[in-house]
Amino acid sequence: MPFTIRPLTRPALAGIAIAALVSLTACSAPQLDANLTAASSSASPSSAAQFSEGEVNIQMTIENNTKSPLTLSWSGLSGDGAHWDSRPQATLGAGASEVLTGYTHFHLTDLAMQVNYETASGDLAQFHVTANGNQNVNSTTGTGVTLDNGGTATDLTIDATVNQPTGFYDYAVASMVLQPVS
Structure with missing residues (x-):
């Protein structure tokens, strides 16, 4: 059976957006910040300095x-x-x-x-x-x-x-x- 890719419909996109919003709002602000920090670049200075993962x-x-x-x-x-x-x-x-x-x-x-x-x-x-x-x-x-x-x-x-x-x-x-x- 051939594999076909169907375009996402508006209801499917809305469902994805709602699921993402529910997931984000379930996180507290510190968790959300930690998740965003973890998802950002992992490069950090190799020194004794105490830095965040900020730019x-x-x-x-x-x-x-x-x-x-x-x-x-x-x-x-x-x-x-x-x-x-x-x-x-x-x-x-x-x-x-x-x-x-x-x-x-x-x-x-x-x-x-x-x-x-x-x-x-x-x-x-x-x-x-x-x-x-x-x-x-x-x-x-x-x-x-x-x-x-x-x-x-x-x-x-x-x-x-x-x-x-x-x-x-x-x-x-x-x-x-x-x-x-x-």
């Missing part, structure tokens, strides 16, 4: 090398479809550190992460990193400590670096160390 990723480590805790004043992640994996703590203790991660699934999107902590003296420590999803240009522009009156702080400084894992131009690995000026 553009940032990992920022913040170290508080002062004798006082820092209080979160504001944090943000910008870029098309930007998501946090790990967010900043409300309080970062003296001598403590944290690792923050964020990503976007849009390849040609710049991704920016900014975290502002208030110091014990009322100064603002601004930690900022940008991963360029289109070029080999990542930066920490905007990182620094400002006085509560807007001037530049002279007692604290942030040692900021940003690197890229070999072969991954759209991944940014940043290290930010808040410390007294020596």
Whole structure:
């Protein structure tokens, strides 16, 4: 008996669409995200960085090398479809550190992460990193400590670096160390 291929009818296509919708809505949002992540490219950087399977990723480590805790004043992640994996703590203790991660699934999107902590003296420590999803240009522009009156702080400084894992131009690995000026 010969094999024939029949075109799909509207009722058959509707049935497939409904089955797919029921399957997707049966998943919770984290499951759906995990399923989409698993279905995406399995390429990830071979480094100690803690990245998602996003197209553009940032990992920022913040170290508080002062004798006082820092209080979160504001944090943000910008870029098309930007998501946090790990967010900043409300309080970062003296001598403590944290690792923050964020990503976007849009390849040609710049991704920016900014975290502002208030110091014990009322100064603002601004930690900022940008991963360029289109070029080999990542930066920490905007990182620094400002006085509560807007001037530049002279007692604290942030040692900021940003690197890229070999072969991954759209991944940014940043290290930010808040410390007294020596």
